[in-house]
Amino acid sequence: MTRVLGVRYEEQGDLTYVLPDQSYEIDEFVVIETEKGPRLAQVCLASREVDEAKLPLQMARVKGPASDRDLQIYHDNILAAQAGFDWVKGQIAEHGLPMKLIDLVYALDRSHVYISFAAEGRVDFRSLLKDLAQHFKARIELRQLNQREEAKVYGGLGPCGRALCCSTFLGEFPPVSIKMVRNQNLSLASNKNLGACGKLMCCLSFEDEVYREAREKFPDVGTTVVTKDGQGVVTGLDILGHTLTIRLDEKPVSLRYELEEVTVYG
Secondary structure, three states: OEEEEEEEOOOOOOOEEEEOOOOOOOOOEEEEEEOOEEEEEEEEEEEEEEOHHHOOOOOOEEEEEOOHHHHHHHHHHHHHHHHHHHHHHHHHHHHOOOOEEEEEEEOOOOOEEEEEEEOOOOOOOHHHHHHHHHHHOOEEEEEEEOHHHHHHHHOOEOOOOOEOHHHOOOOOOOOOOHHHHHHOOOOOOOHHHEOOOOOEOHHHHOOHHHHHHHHOOOOOOOOEEEEOOEEEEEEEEEOOOOEEEEEEOOOOOEEEEEHHHOEEOO
């Protein structure tokens, strides 16, 4: 077991485990010594023991608590990054590259500049990279974001009216599949299943296990069943309501029945 501390480098960044040098309080600011320069981070998870098998081989270490000077440098870097953002945006246009600039972040000592962008496919940014390195006088790291990561950076409101899960509490994106949509009896043709990123909503994965366990108690649509009103065929399921819609053989109607009122024929 290894004692680790959970931090975020940015307000909407992923939870990252680092090796602590001492105990820290939640929301306290610390300086992390990474391979790509020192970075300011905020503690979001108290130190705890974690199995080494669940941790990356290389982990950054906490250098110490952030001083007032560290915080001032961080805020100065934000202002410099805003100016640098506009310059980089102009360079992308000048090079005619099909890139959408998303974010620009300095390492605390400005030895590295982290630049994220979105693009439809692969981009040959070698000539741009040379100009960036010459301008910033620092190591440049260009990272291409996918649609989910882009939505996480921008944030926004989901169909539920709350802030996007990815930009608030999600550390990593959960796997989401068409099968989850089917399990929850949702329409595959509806855009209501799509998040701000245009992909299936992450929250579909939150309830999938509940739906799968409940679904095992139900017969499939098209199954012949017996009810108190006679034999019929299942035409619809309401998993949460524990009811089925049955089209009766002897009557030209479809009726709703509780799950306990239905028996599979044969």
